[in-house]
Amino acid sequence: GAVVSQHPSRVICKSGTSVKIECRSLDFQATTMFWYRQFPKQSLMLMATSNEGSKATYEQGVEKDKFLINHASLTLSTLTVTSAHPEDSSFYICSAKIGRGIGADEQYFGPGTRLTVT
Amino acid sequence: AQSVTQLDSHVSVSEGTPVLLRCNYSSSYSPSLFWYVQHPNKGLQLLLKYTSAATLVKGINGFEAEFKKSETSFHLTKPSAHMSDAAEYFCVVSDQNTGFQKLVFGTGTRLLVSP
Numbered sequence: 418g419a420v421v422s423q424h425p426s427r428v429i430c431k432s433g434t435s436v437k438i439e440c441r442s443l444d445f446q447a448t449t450m451f452w453y454r455q456f457p458k459q460s461l462m463l464m465a466t467s468n469e470g471s472k473a474t475y476e477q478g479v480e481k482d483k484f485l486i487n488h489a490s491l492t493l494s495t496l497t498v499t500s501a502h503p504e505d506s507s508f509y510i511c512s513a514k515i516g517r518g519i520g521a522d523e524q525y526f527g528p529g530t531r532l533t534v535t
Numbered sequence: 536a537q538s539v540t541q542l543d544s545h546v547s548v549s550e551g552t553p554v555l556l557r558c559n560y561s562s563s564y565s566p567s568l569f570w571y572v573q574h575p576n577k578g579l580q581l582l583l584k585y586t587s588a589a590t591l592v593k594g595i596n597g598f599e600a601e602f603k604k605s606e607t608s609f610h611l612t613k614p615s616a617h618m619s620d621a622a623e624y625f626c627v628v629s630d631q632n633t634g635f636q637k638l639v640f641g642t643g644t645r646l647l648v649s650p
Contacts, residue, residue: 421578449636460625460640461579510579514636524638526571526579 420444421513423527430501431535438496438530440511446491447513451524452484455508467494501534508532537562539609539626541641549649554598554613556644558626561607567629568609569638570600574622582624585609596620621648 420443430436440450448469453461465486467473473486483505485497494513498505508531512524542557560566570582583594590602600611609626626641 426576451637460642462640463637466636512579512638523581523584528576528578 419515419523419525421447421511421525421527423509423511423530425530426528427531427533429533429535432502433500435497435499436501436532438498438509438511438532440494440496440513440527442492442513442525445513445515445525447494447515448491449514450488450494451512451514452486452494452496453510453512455510455529457508461510464496498532501532503534506532506534537566537628537630537639539568539628539639539641541624541626541644543644544642545645545647547647547649548616550618551615554611554616554620554646556611556624556626556646558609558611558641559607560609560626560628562628568600568602569627569629570594570598570609570611571625571627572622573625573643579625582611616646616648618648618650621646 422441424439450467452464454464455461463476464479465473465475467486467488469488469491475481483499488494508529510529512526514524538561540559565587568585571579572582573579582598583592585592585602593599598613600609602609624644627638630637
């Protein structure tokens, strides 16, 4: 149980175009989803926290107008990279958390999406 | 802010020998700590977590970690390495300032296992 999928797994796009990445919780409802970015041989950096039905909360330094996050249902969150540039090339990973509230609830991670902007 | 430091970027062991991956944390409060493993082209998988219960935490695949407050450490160990253990390992602390919502990742340790 607690499987999170991401689509696509890899995407190549041209500079200036937009790319949408989907994150789905397959067998549970995720009230909170998180989007991370991982550069080669580096750690995961949290980009934003997304609660179903409300606006995402972005980490300092992350452009909310460039990285659009929508969490329209309890099983789907999307990240849209708008007007992508080569420096946006990275590995994007989502995670989902069951339930709300204070507590060290486990996050379940998707397999990631490799974005390459040419 | 809470943080974790993984002391080794790479650890190499032979199959059948013990594994030790080191992690030190910084926290003003009693932290929640995790170890995640990342295999190539796969999602991160939780190995184990510490949430102020028993200080010795047993996880999946024979891994365990011990929370030592006096040393601010949460090292990951396994008695005998298997080839399938080769992967990237992340020590993670949950950020109490955000009600334990956010995870703060260490820089990762790549475990290499030779035959």
